[in-house]
Amino acid sequence: MTATGPSEEPLGVLPSASDGEVDLEALGLKEEDLRELYRLMALTRRADLEATALQRQGELAVYPPLIGQEAAQVGSAFALRESDWIFPSYRELGAALVRGVGLVEYLHFYRATWHGGTYDAREHRFGYVSVPVGSQILHAVGYAMGARLDGDPLVALTYFGDGATSEGDFHEGCNFAAVFRAPVIFFCQNNQWAISVPVSAQTVAPIWKKAEAYGFPGVCVDGNDVLAVYLATREAAARAREDGTPTLIEAVTYRLGPHSTADDASRYQPGEEVESWKARDPLVRYRAWLEGTGLADQTFLDEVEGEAKSFAAEMRSGVIGSDPRPVEEMFRWVFEDVPPHLARQRNEALRFAAEAGDPEVKTRRA
Ligand SMILES: Cc1ncc(C[n+]2csc(CCOP(=O)(O)OP(=O)(O)O)c2C)c(N)n1
Numbered sequence: 316m317t318a319t320g321p322s323e324e325p326l327g328v329l330p331s332a333s334d335g336e337v338d339l340e341a342l343g344l345k346e347e348d349l350r351e352l353y354r355l356m357a358l359t360r361r362a363d364l365e366a367t368a369l370q371r372q373g374e375l376a377v378y379p380p381l382i383g384q385e386a387a388q389v390g391s392a393f394a395l396r397e398s399d400w401i402f403p404s405y406r407e408l409g410a411a412l413v414r415g416v417g418l419v420e421y422l423h424f425y426r427a428t429w430h431g432g433t434y435d436a437r438e439h440r441f442g443y444v445s446v447p448v449g450s451q452i453l454h455a456v457g458y459a460m461g462a463r464l465d466g467d468p469l470v471a472l473t474y475f476g477d478g479a480t481s482e483g484d485f486h487e488g489c490n491f492a493a494v495f496r497a498p499v500i501f502f503c504q505n506n507q508w509a510i511s512v513p514v515s516a517q518t519v520a521p522i523w524k525k526a527e528a529y530g531f532p533g534v535c536v537d538g539n540d541v542l543a544v545y546l547a548t549r550e551a552a553a554r555a556r557e558d559g560t561p562t563l564i565e566a567v568t569y570r571l572g573p574h575s576t577a578d579d580a581s582r583y584q585p586g587e588e589v590e591s592w593k594a595r596d597p598l599v600r601y602r603a604w605l606e607g608t609g610l611a612d613q614t615f616l617d618e619v620e621g622e623a624k625s626f627a628a629e630m631r632s633g634v635i636g637s638d639p640r641p642v643e644e645m646f647r648w649v650f651e652d653v654p655p656h657l658a659r660q661r662n663e664a665l666r667f668a669a670e671a672g673d674p675e676v677k678t679r680r681a
């Protein structure tokens with residue numbers, strides 16, 4: 316089986332901005348914003364490649380690359396206000412970067428230092444890495460319902476994949492958001508694959524059309540076009556803020572890397588399919604557009620390249636130099652009075668760490 320190629324239908328009905336179909340005035344972005352979008356995408360690309368390399372070198376336990384999905388993540392995260400919340404899955408390093416989450420703290424999840432990551436979710440209004448497929452959708456809906464009850468005009472955007480649309484969590488989340496008018500943006504990155512399962516085996520109806528059954532707008536957007544993604548998300552955020560109308564956005568994109576570093580995608584992704592999507596690389600495409608419109612020159616592109624290099628190098632040394640957390644912490648924070656069976660486990664773990672020759676009694680990777 317293969318994934319469906321780029322949709323035959325006119326993409327959501329929303330035009331592709333960098334192909335010249337969008338009125339830049341309607342977009343309302345200043346020239347520096349247009350360049351900033353490129354900068355964020357370039358930093359994301361570089362950091363993502365570096366994280367993949369860090370896993371290959373044994374510094375991370377696993378990592379799910381987002382290469383190919385930079386426009387979908389950066390364009391959508393950039394369209395939100397600082398006070399809005401993001402509830403990510405496990406593949407949203409790009410959105411984390413836009414939010415100013417420290418990537419070393421983000422990658423601690425993948426280094427197995429701390430579940431979810433060590434960043435402060437409230438400071439960045441960026442939820443913790445959530446691996447159970449679709450679970451973060453419910454977190455977003457619940458948070459948005461609470462905010463609405465508090466009279467707080469925020470919007471909650473949740474990222475999930477095409478595979479997650481087969482989870483009950485997705486359907487329950489959509490229905491709750493509609494009934495309770497929770498200001499949520501359901502942002503589906505349809506990257507054509509759920510590990511080795513193609514989207515054609517996931518759903519017969521287009522994903523964005525499912526919104527109709529719940530009674531709110533659904534749009535499909537070219538997920539490799541950062542401007543189109545930005546516009547679709549900004550409009551969805553305005554609807555949500557106005558009266559709690561949720562929106563389902565299907566961003567059509569492609570996972571150019573493996574599902575995770577534990578996966579060999581060449582066993583199931585057809586080579587021609589990958590090549591056809593590489594030709595639509597979101598970063599290359601946006602760079603060409605910026606150059607074509609005269610908004611970016613070689614000096615700017617070189618500067619970004621240099622910044623991306625040092626940004627990734629800093630991330631690398633931060634990850635490699637970071638200490639593990641004390642073993643004892645695994646047993647804190649849940650119970651005020653640690654129950655006997657956990658106390659037994661804690662003592663065993665501490666003894667094990669001490670016997671392993673760890674003077675500070677910290678976790679060590681093998
Ligand atoms: C509830 C649950 N079932 C199964 C898994 C194993 N799993 C991890 S990712 C994944 C595929 C998800 O695909 P998709 O939603 O398209 O997101 P993508 O990985 O493509 O970003 C599966 C089945 C899981 N983590 N959680």
Ligand SMILES: [Mg+2]
Pocket residue numbers: 476477478504505506507508509510
């Ligand atoms: Mg997918």
